Amino acid sequence: MLLSLFSSSVTNCALISSLLLTPRRTSPASPFFLRKVITRAISFCITTSTMSVNLQAHAFAGNPLRSTIPKPGDPFSPSSALETLRSRLMESTSSNQLISPSFQVLPFRKGRPLASSVDGDGGDASEPNWHLGWIGLADCRGYLAKSGVELTAESLVFLGFMPDEDVVYWAIDVSSENSLVPELGGKRLCFVELRTLMVAADWTDDRAMADLAIAGHARALLEWHKLSRFCGSCGANTVPAEAGRRKQCSNETCKARVYPRIDPVIFMLSFSFCDCSVIDFGFSGILVQPGESLEEAVRRETFEEAGIEVGEVVYHSSQPWPVGPNSMPCQLMVGFFAYAKTLEINVDKTELEDAEWHSREEVQKALSLAEYKKAHTTAAAKVEQMCKGVEKGQSLSADFNVESGELAPMFFPGPFAIAHHLISSWVNGKSTIGVGGRQPSTSLSNL
Numbered sequence: 001m002l003l004s005l006f007s008s009s010v011t012n013c014a015l016i017s018s019l020l021l022t023p024r025r026t027s028p029a030s031p032f033f034l035r036k037v038i039t040r041a042i043s044f045c046i047t048t049s050t051m052s053v054n055l056q057a058h059a060f061a062g063n064p065l066r067s068t069i070p071k072p073g074d075p076f077s078p079s080s081a082l083e084t085l086r087s088r089l090m091e092s093t094s095s096n097q098l099i100s101p102s103f104q105v106l107p108f109r110k111g112r113p114l115a116s117s118v119d120g121d122g123g124d125a126s127e128p129n130w131h132l133g134w135i136g137l138a139d140c141r142g143y144l145a146k147s148g149v150e151l152t153a154e155s156l157v158f159l160g161f162m163p164d165e166d167v168v169y170w171a172i173d174v175s176s177e178n179s180l181v182p183e184l185g186g187k188r189l190c191f192v193e194l195r196t197l198m199v200a201a202d203w204t205d206d207r208a209m210a211d212l213a214i215a216g217h218a219r220a221l222l223e224w225h226k227l228s229r230f231c232g233s234c235g236a237n238t239v240p241a242e243a244g245r246r247k248q249c250s251n252e253t254c255k256a257r258v259y260p261r262i263d264p265v266i267f268m269l270s271f272s273f274c275d276c277s278v279i280d281f282g283f284s285g286i287l288v289q290p291g292e293s294l295e296e297a298v299r300r301e302t303f304e305e306a307g308i309e310v311g312e313v314v315y316h317s318s319q320p321w322p323v324g325p326n327s328m329p330c331q332l333m334v335g336f337f338a339y340a341k342t343l344e345i346n347v348d349k350t351e352l353e354d355a356e357w358h359s360r361e362e363v364q365k366a367l368s369l370a371e372y373k374k375a376h377t378t379a380a381a382k383v384e385q386m387c388k389g390v391e392k393g394q395s396l397s398a399d400f401n402v403e404s405g406e407l408a409p410m411f412f413p414g415p416f417a418i419a420h421h422l423i424s425s426w427v428n429g430k431s432t433i434g435v436g437g438r439q440p441s442t443s444l445s446n447l
Contacts, residue, residue, distance in 0.1 A: 307346025
């Protein structure tokens, strides 16, 4: 049987977690699957089973840009690139676009990256693809100048460079410049919610997946810059340092260094012996407390929310998650397989509303009925409409209907979420994302 958990915590609904628990052979021999269902964000929970298998990377992972280089004097290092940036911003012409290295800028507005949409191969409008809306440094300066804003080096954040390209990439927050929206819209560029781009990403398109990782990294950095305006030690203003990769206190007597923060959130899948398994996933996360290991956090939170005692905890994979709440600019989702020592469920009503049990077969059927491909094409079409300036006032969830006519008995996060990979790994008896060659002491095929 499957245990469905219905969350009642509003504050936790912004995060995603997945918890897999497994009782040992001393437990009753019946299959279990624990699922936390969150009523919000259902629009992101429809998928196709074909996309849930053989994915080799998580969304927002695999950023192709390099941000460090062994030689500080190299033109692609953050310090050298920043000095070159300052020099070019002092020039009054746009001829520097032809000088090596060239600079490309990705604007963000209220957390939304600039994107463009093109028809699929062969001009097939039914399969649009989106890409990031990079603009040249001179063009970026020109757009801002029309709004009466002078582009400065301190307003740009260094993202990195491509090893095989003569280009340095930057990000900038233009949330306060309203005039840029129609200006860029005339060039079929628009600011799109990162979650929408996440669903719209074509998993077979390497460029789209790379763009998603770059956009996630850039958004996390820009959001962190907004949150770290003041020193946590003395309260003075902070200023960007190292091309925006860190900040420093402006107080000469303090000069504290401030680095981008990461908020670890745990996804856990719990297995029992043979076919038994308990999985807890949903839009709520296990936040690690100070002085606590990840494994300890898994055991503590599982017992607190579901009353289940956890034994062995085995690492599965991790995923950057830059689309959480603005107060947590970059969460790091950490997935684990864990083994439950008890089966009895004792729900904490302050965290969960209810819990039910379901079998592996029911979970497998639900995955087979879900339609991720339709969610992808719907989101991709929405991005295309937005870039054309004729966005439909339609919710993504409105198009998440099951073509077979049979409704899935439960909903899962899409293949863009680590929770999905943990669940599909268990259902298929194997891991779709590498676990560093290490498997739990009990084979996944036997769980």
